[in-house]
Each structure stands twice: as structure tokens, then as C-alpha cells.
Amino acid sequence: MTIRLxxxxxxxxxxxxxxxxxxxxxxxxxxxxxxxxxxxHVRSGVNFDVLQRWLRHRGYDVTFIRNVTDIDDKILAKSAAQGRAWFNLAYAMQRELTAAYAALNVEPPTYEPAATGHVPEMVELIGDLIEKGHAYAADDGSGDVYFDVRSWPAYGELTRQGVDDMEAAEDADPRGKRDPRDFALWKGWKADSEPATAAWPSPWGRGRPGWHIECSAMALKYLGSAFDIHGGGVDLRFPHHENEQAQSRAAGHPFASYWMHNAWITTAGEKMSKSLGNSLTIPAVLQRFRGIELRFYLVSAHYRSHVEFSFEALEEAAAGFRRIENFLHRALEVAADGPVDGTEREADFLPELERRFDEAMDDDLGTPAAIAVVFDAIRHGNKLLGEGDSVALRDVRRQVEAWLDVLGLHPDDPAWGTRGAGDTDERLTHVVDALVGTLLEQRAEARAGKDFATADAIRDRLKTAGVEIEDTPAGPKWSLA
RNA sequence: GGUGGGUUGGCCGAGAGGCGAGGCAACGGACUGCAAAUCCGUGUACACGGGUUCAAAUCCCGUACCCACCUCCA
Structure with a gap:
């Protein structure tokens, strides 16, 4: 079986x-x-986390590098506007990002290099390009260095565009460029408007890296001259990835063998970056939904499909996910690990489902089809549940857990954490359990005497308090509404 | 102007020539004192117009609308 991408x-x-x-x-x-x-933003993190997990699951030894760009025009502009140091803004936001990834169970990469930590590597790469005649220092005294697009005939190959068909950016400052499409490898320091901390020494004077060069330098450093997969959001195809490939290959490196791009999430038909200030930041969404529910929502769609975000759709996805959790909880209660005292019947439908799941994932990470398989298994599992403990039920439960694991969606994964609740939470549960237990005894008495009015009143009161009662063959159960 | 993608049932969202992915919601049935959960069942969905084919949501041609990128972007 091969993975296809x-x-x-x-x-x-x-x-x-x-x-x-x-x-x-x-x-x-x-x-x-x-x-x-x-x-x-986190969609990309989640999508490529699934890639990483699936590659590992398929036995690959994965080296996964995901960078952080911690110096650029916007960071400088925003930090200046906020009256704080650029490195403070970048660091604070990086911590937010790390927290967001953690909240969505996105595994840390093998390494997360930051642009500012790799200036020497970039300077070296730019030097190579100049030497090979693919880059030049501007002669306008700006200290800028540009990649010479015309010197690289393959330019545009990644996005199949001809240089002459490209619209030259109207807002781009031509400065010392030989061609308007040439892009900056190095930006000279503007002493009058930029902080001295945002400038590094180089053969072309103090300055800072252009946007694209960092990724080439870091990818080459940690993955080598040639590596397998390069990923990112669709918007990065051009210019970012096109430029990365051009400058890397022009410097003599084969670079990436496969390019993968995740599609957008929009809100109200608009790109998130444009539309909303803060209602859709991860901390804001996590106030309304659990991280695992958001992740499930993201993984339910194929990574190359455009997703129109809405809280209604997220709510629907969460409802679906609760069906999965429900099954797991009940299956664990009925068929915990240990000797089986029920039937020894095998789950004969599992091999076929396993095949379908693997096939779906191998086919360009077909998570929607894979999740459909999980639901199929759960339907079978729920039927088995009605029959009590069995080998088959345990097999289904274990298989579902394994599938959820590889999708990063296992509810019991310690990565989801208890987020500070811990002890107190557990003690409260015991307290509530005891209190509710007393009421449930009263209700049981009422029901035994066919006094359903009293029984229902007790249930209603609990419900008002936020506790839901469910009658199961094993007796009543309570849960928080 | 160039490049890439989209339009699927009440909703979300797969699929890519024949067999109704899956979920949410709804309705009917089973179970239940009633609920809940669960199971069983219920839908003439593929933007529009042509064409190819025994067969088209899927391929071809055309049309409409939408989105993204073209040097700030996940």
C-alpha cells in the first residue's frame, strides 16, 4: 500500500x-x-498534523520542520503602532500560537526554527545566488539584494505562470530592481524608521531578511538539499513558494519533491484575515467549543476543500462527535479490558472497515471518508452494545480508538489535558455524584410505586440545575447538560 | 490580462461514468411508564444549456455565478 498525495x-x-x-x-x-x-491559521496546523501522523502510522520515520516567521514588515509596523518592541510582539504571538496548536492536539514538529535565528544561513545562501549570477545588490545605495527573475528561466514553473503574464504589483516600490518582478532576498536597514534591533550584519550592510529566503535556508539546513514534501496554505503558492523554489534551485538545490497546499476557511464568504478582528481567534472559539470539537470539525472536511466557517456548522460537527464519544464511554463501561464473560464472537465486519479507512487515508488523506468509516464501525458497535460484553465489542472499541488516535481525535489523549481543573474537578464530581445519587434513590422509589409525577419532577429539577438523567439497562446515569 | 479552484438534498460535507459516503436536523417504527441514548426505516441532491455514451453529479463544449493568487497573507 502506498500513500498517494x-x-x-x-x-x-x-x-x-x-x-x-x-x-x-x-x-x-x-x-x-x-x-x-x-x-x-490553525487549519494548516491541523491538516499537516494529520499528514505527519499518517506518515508515522504508515511506518515512516518523519522529520517535520515547521518554521515561525518572527521578523517582517507587518511585525515591525504593528509593534510600532502598539508601542512595544517587535521581538516582544513576535514572541507573545508565538506563545499564543503554540497554545492554540496545543489546544487542538497538533503535535509539535521535530523542530520549529525561527527566521531570526537563521540569518547567517540566509546570508550564505544569498551569497551563493549572487555568485551564480541569480541575485544582485541594488545599486541605489539601499542595501537591498534582489533575486534576478530573468536569470532563472524556470521561474513560474510551480504555479505555471509566465513571467510576462504576471501583473506587476502596482504598489510595489521598484527601488533598485532590474525587473519589477524581482523579489527581495535582503532588505537594507532604514535607520530613520526601523529599530536597530531589527537589523543584522551582512556583506551588503546591516539589514534583515526578505520573506522567502528564510524558508529556503531553514528547509535546506534541517532537511537537506533535497527533501520530500513542502506544505502550506494555498495563498503561499505564489509568490512565496514559487520564489522559494526558484531561489533554492538557482542555488543548486533540488529542493522539494512534492508540494501540498491546504485550502481556505472563510467566514461570510471572506478570507479570515480580511474579515474579522477577534471573534474567530482560537481563544475566543475555545470559549464556546472544546478543542477536540474544533479539530473534529476541521478534520471532517478534506484539506483541499474550501470550508465556509460558521458556528452552526461547528455545532453540528460537535453533535456528531459526541456520538463517537458516547459510544466509547458506553463501550468501555460494558466491555472494559479484562476477561470476557460474554460471547466470543469476532467482529467479522472490521477487516473490511479497516481496509476502507486505510484506503481513504492513503488516497491523499481522505479524512471525510475515513470518518465515515468510523461512524459505520460505531453503528455496528452500538448494536453489539445492546448484546452486552463481547470480544467483538472490544475489538470495535479498540479499532475506533486506534483510528481516532491517528486522526488526533482520541478523547482520552492526555494532550487534551484537564486545563487546570485537576483535583478540584474530581472532588466536585464525587460530591455531585453523592448528591445526585440521593435524589435518584428517591426517584427510584417513586417509580417503583408508579408515582411518575414525582419521578419526573425530580428529573426536571436536576435538569434545571444542569444535570441530565438517562435511564439505562444498568440503572440511571447522570451527566452535565 | 494570467493562474488555480468551486457551485451536491433542510444544513454540513464526500465522491468523480453504472450500485444513494457519512454526519446534523426532520419524520415513522422498535425499546422505554415517559424521556434520553440506541437500533431499523423514510429523500427522485448534484448551478444552467447542449453534447458523447447502453448508462453522466462524474467526460466534452458553452453559459452564469462565486472564490483564491499575481510580490503583506494559513
Whole structure:
């Protein structure tokens, strides 16, 4: 079985053949840490986390690098506007981002390099490009260095665009460029408007890196001259990825074999970055939904499909996810690990479901189809539940748990954490359990005497208090509404 | 102007020539004192107009609308 992935460069789903057998080297463009992360930002994190997990599941030794861009025009502009140091803003936002990823159970990458920590590598790479005749220092005294687009005939290959067909940016400052499409590798320090802390020494004078060069430098450093997969959001295809590829290849590196791009999340038909200030930041969404529910919502859609975000859709997804959790809880109660005292029947439908799940995931990470398989298994499992403990039920439960694990959606994954509740929470549960237990005894007496009015009144009162009662074959159960 | 993508039932969201993915909601049935949960069942969905084919949501041509990128962007 091979994993097949959609490669943006060739615009087709291709068998994944790593450069080195059994290893997968992946680079994903992380974020520019300039504002609080919103739902759109973390989609990329979640999507590529699924890729990472699936590759591992399939036995690959994965090296996964996801960078952080911690210096750029926007960071400088925003920090100046907020009256704080740029490095303070970047660091604060990076911490927010890390918290957001953690809240969504996005596994940390192998390493998370920051642009500011790799200036020497970038300077070296720019030097190579100048030497090879693909870059030049502007002669306007700005200290800028540009990539010479005309010197690289393959320019535009990733996004299939001809240089001459490109619209030159109207707002771009031509400065010392030979061609308006040339892009900055190095930006000279503007001593009058930029902080001295945002400038590093280089052969072309003090300055800071251009946006694209950092990813080339860091990918080459940690993954090598050639590596397997390069990922990011669709918007990065051009110019960012096109430029990354051009400058890396022009410097003599084969660079990435596969390019993967996740689609957008919009709200009200608009890109999130444009539309909303703060209602869709991760902390804001997490006040209304659990991280696991948000992750389920994101994973339910294919990574290359556009998603129109709405809280209604998120609520629906959460309702669906609770069906999964319900099954797991009940299955664990009925069929905990240990000797089976029920039937020894095997779950004969499982192999077929397993096959379908693997096939779905192998086919360009088909998470929607994979989740459909999980629901199919749960329907079977629920039927088994009605029959009590059995080998089959345990098999289904374990399989569902394994699937959820690989999707990063296992409710019991310690990564979801108790978020500070801990002890107090547990003690409160005991208290409530005892109090509710007393009322349930009264209700049981009333029911035994066919006094349903009293029984229902007790249930209603509990419900008003936020406790829901459910009668099961094993007796009444309570849960928080 | 160039490049890429989209339009699927009440809603979300898969699929990519034949067999109704899945979820949410709704309705009917089973179970229940009633609920809840669960199971069983219920839907003539593929933007529009042509065409190809024994067969089209899927392929081709055209039309409409939407979105993204073209040097700030997940």
C-alpha cells in the first residue's frame, strides 16, 4: 500500500515515493507571528498534523520542520503602532500560537526554527545566488539584494505562470530592481524608521531578511538539499513558494519533491484575515467549543476543500462527535479490558472497515471518508452494545480508538489535558455524584410505586440545575447538560 | 490580462461514468411508564444549456455565478 498525495506542482495525485526509503522529510510554512491565531491559521496546523501522523502510522520515520516567521514588515509596523518592541510582539504571538496548536492536539514538529535565528544561513545562501549570477545588490545605495527573475528561466514553473503574464504589483516600490518582478532576498536597514534591533550584519550592510529566503535556508539546513514534501496554505503558492523554489534551485538545490497546499476557511464568504478582528481567534472559539470539537470539525472536511466557517456548522460537527464519544464511554463501561464473560464472537465486519479507512487515508488523506468509516464501525458497535460484553465489542472499541488516535481525535489523549481543573474537578464530581445519587434513590422509589409525577419532577429539577438523567439497562446515569 | 479552484438534498460535507459516503436536523417504527441514548426505516441532491455514451453529479463544449493568487497573507 502506498500513500498517494496531490502534488500542486504537477496538479495530480501521485504515489508518495520518498527520497530515502522509510523516511519522510517534511517542511511546512508556519505563521508570521504578528497577531492572535484564528481558525484559518490553525487549519494548516491541523491538516499537516494529520499528514505527519499518517506518515508515522504508515511506518515512516518523519522529520517535520515547521518554521515561525518572527521578523517582517507587518511585525515591525504593528509593534510600532502598539508601542512595544517587535521581538516582544513576535514572541507573545508565538506563545499564543503554540497554545492554540496545543489546544487542538497538533503535535509539535521535530523542530520549529525561527527566521531570526537563521540569518547567517540566509546570508550564505544569498551569497551563493549572487555568485551564480541569480541575485544582485541594488545599486541605489539601499542595501537591498534582489533575486534576478530573468536569470532563472524556470521561474513560474510551480504555479505555471509566465513571467510576462504576471501583473506587476502596482504598489510595489521598484527601488533598485532590474525587473519589477524581482523579489527581495535582503532588505537594507532604514535607520530613520526601523529599530536597530531589527537589523543584522551582512556583506551588503546591516539589514534583515526578505520573506522567502528564510524558508529556503531553514528547509535546506534541517532537511537537506533535497527533501520530500513542502506544505502550506494555498495563498503561499505564489509568490512565496514559487520564489522559494526558484531561489533554492538557482542555488543548486533540488529542493522539494512534492508540494501540498491546504485550502481556505472563510467566514461570510471572506478570507479570515480580511474579515474579522477577534471573534474567530482560537481563544475566543475555545470559549464556546472544546478543542477536540474544533479539530473534529476541521478534520471532517478534506484539506483541499474550501470550508465556509460558521458556528452552526461547528455545532453540528460537535453533535456528531459526541456520538463517537458516547459510544466509547458506553463501550468501555460494558466491555472494559479484562476477561470476557460474554460471547466470543469476532467482529467479522472490521477487516473490511479497516481496509476502507486505510484506503481513504492513503488516497491523499481522505479524512471525510475515513470518518465515515468510523461512524459505520460505531453503528455496528452500538448494536453489539445492546448484546452486552463481547470480544467483538472490544475489538470495535479498540479499532475506533486506534483510528481516532491517528486522526488526533482520541478523547482520552492526555494532550487534551484537564486545563487546570485537576483535583478540584474530581472532588466536585464525587460530591455531585453523592448528591445526585440521593435524589435518584428517591426517584427510584417513586417509580417503583408508579408515582411518575414525582419521578419526573425530580428529573426536571436536576435538569434545571444542569444535570441530565438517562435511564439505562444498568440503572440511571447522570451527566452535565 | 494570467493562474488555480468551486457551485451536491433542510444544513454540513464526500465522491468523480453504472450500485444513494457519512454526519446534523426532520419524520415513522422498535425499546422505554415517559424521556434520553440506541437500533431499523423514510429523500427522485448534484448551478444552467447542449453534447458523447447502453448508462453522466462524474467526460466534452458553452453559459452564469462565486472564490483564491499575481510580490503583506494559513
Amino acid at each position: 496531490y502534488d500542486t506542482a504537477t496538479r495530480e495525485v501521485r504515489d508518495f515515493v520518498p527520497l530515502e526509503e522509510g523516511k519522510a522529510r517534511v517542511y511546512v510554512c508556519g505563521l508570521t507571528v504578528q497577531s492572535e491565531p484564528h481558525v484559518g
